Amino acid sequence: MLFTSKMYQPSDYEAEKASNSYLMSLVALIVGVPLPIVNLLATFIFYWGNRKSSFFVRWHCTQALLSQFSVLIINSIGFWWTISILFTEETVSNSYFAYLMVAAIFNLTEFITTIYSAVQTRKGIHVEWLFFGTLTHLICKPNQ
Amino acid sequence: MKKLLLQGLLILGFLYAGWYVLSRTNWVKLFGLEEIQASSEAKLGEMLWEMTAETSQVVENEYLSVALDSMVNKICSANGFDRSSVKWHVVDKAEINAFAMPDGHLVIHTGLLQAVNNPEELAGVIAHEIAHIQQKHVLKKLIKELGIAYLTSGTLEGLGSETIREAARVLSSTAFDRGMEKEADLHAVDYLKAAGINPRPLADFMEVLGEQEGNAARYLSWVSTHDASKERADYILEYIGKEESAVYQPVLSEMTWKQALEQL
Numbered sequence: 001m002l003f004t005s006k007m008y009q010p011s012d013y014e015a016e017k018a019s020n021s022y023l024m025s026l027v028a029l030i031v032g033v034p035l036p037i038v039n040l041l042a043t044f045i046f047y048w049g050n051r052k053s054s055f056f057v058r059w060h061c062t063q064a065l066l067s068q069f070s071v072l073i074i075n076s077i078g079f080w081w082t083i084s085i086l087f088t089e090e091t092v093s094n095s096y097f098a099y100l101m102v103a104a105i106f107n108l109t110e111f112i113t114t115i116y117s118a119v120q121t122r123k124g125i126h127v128e129w130l131f132f133g134t135l136t137h138l139i140c141k142p143n144q
Numbered sequence: 145m146k147k148l149l150l151q152g153l154l155i156l157g158f159l160y161a162g163w164y165v166l167s168r169t170n171w172v173k174l175f176g177l178e179e180i181q182a183s184s185e186a187k188l189g190e191m192l193w194e195m196t197a198e199t200s201q202v203v204e205n206e207y208l209s210v211a212l213d214s215m216v217n218k219i220c221s222a223n224g225f226d227r228s229s230v231k232w233h234v235v236d237k238a239e240i241n242a243f244a245m246p247d248g249h250l251v252i253h254t255g256l257l258q259a260v261n262n263p264e265e266l267a268g269v270i271a272h273e274i275a276h277i278q279q280k281h282v283l284k285k286l287i288k289e290l291g292i293a294y295l296t297s298g299t300l301e302g303l304g305s306e307t308i309r310e311a312a313r314v315l316s317s318t319a320f321d322r323g324m325e326k327e328a329d330l331h332a333v334d335y336l337k338a339a340g341i342n343p344r345p346l347a348d349f350m351e352v353l354g355e356q357e358g359n360a361a362r363y364l365s366w367v368s369t370h371d372a373s374k375e376r377a378d379y380i381l382e383y384i385g386k387e388e389s390a391v392y393q394p395v396l397s398e399m400t401w402k403q404a405l406e407q408l
Binding site for chain 1: 147148151162166167168169170172212288
């Protein structure tokens with residue numbers, strides 16, 4: 001679920017930077033699958049590079065980074081479950097297939113949401129994700 | 145903060161609900177994995193038995209067939225197992241051993257037949273191996289020791305004789321983990337009870353073998369692959385309980401058992 005607002009009008013430069021934070025995680029997500037750590041690292045590097053930018057840019061870099069943690073957790077569980085099936089006595093089960101499907105739906109939702117957020121922020125529209133937006137508000141504060 | 149927690153729980157709830165609903169579908173059957181697994185298991189079992197038969201002398205003895213069939217039939221029919229799921233074979237080897245292979249092949253050494261004091265002890269060992277078959281321990285052990293390739297290859301045509309030899313070695317001379325052994329022991333007791341066969345001789349046999357462990361270890365393969373026999377005898381007896389009132393009929397007549405052993 002997404003919430004959009006246009007309370008603050010960022011400059012074109014800010015909108016581009018904020019949009020890039022989502023694009024960065026998107027590209028890394030494609031490269032990184034099935035190794036979920038890659039997208040997190042790429043987003044973190046981008047976040048680190050922009051930690052002193054304006055509030056709008058920082059806010060969206062933080063939201064992009066936080067959202068990657070959820071992908072990391074979901075995909076890591078799937079990754080290690082698969083490894084345990086390949087190398088231990090664990091066998092494929094209905095629960096395993098159900099998990100893979102849920103993970104795929106989650107990744108797809110994240111993928112679409114990320115594209116949407118990149119497009120909207122490029123237009124200067126503020127996009128807040130359910131949970132991650134709220135969490136970002138707690139972490140990312142405006143410059144005094 | 146409350147809003148954050150609620151939103152977090154909402155996402156987790158959606159994920160869990162999605163996973164729960166999807167896991168109700170039998171994907172394993174839908175994707176045909178059960179058939180692939182069953183056909184791979186059947187081929188692997190056949191290949192392993194062929195290799196075992198080539199390297200050992202198979203014992204074909206009419207009286208022994210009657211005796212073993214009688215025991216296996218009793219255990220299977222009393223516990224609702226498909227009789228064709230257990231294919232027993234006797235090979236002429238002095239080692240006291242019996243082991244299960246994929247697709248229900250159960251190999252019994254003549255050394256074991258000569259070591260048991262009565263047919264109930266043999267029935268106990270057979271019930272223990274049937275438990276390994278029923279609980280799918282054999283495949284789990286192979287996957288653990290040798291990898292998933294056995295199940296995913298589908299046809300198994302790519303497997304070399306070296307790999308098959310290694311699989312045979314793993315099954316005949318390495319141990320299941322203790323959890324699986326205990327599970328098989330306790331299931332064996334249940335199977336025996338259901339079949340009206342006295343389960344105590346299984347514990348007796350374990351105890352006797354446990355005492356001999358130090359003396360002639362090289363002949364006691366079933367002990368070396370089923371370690372801590374004394375401890376196992378204890379928990380088997382504990383599981384059986386007191387049941388002083390239980391009356392069991394002999395699993396075989398004395399005559400049948402005698403005739404079966406005479407021709408070994």
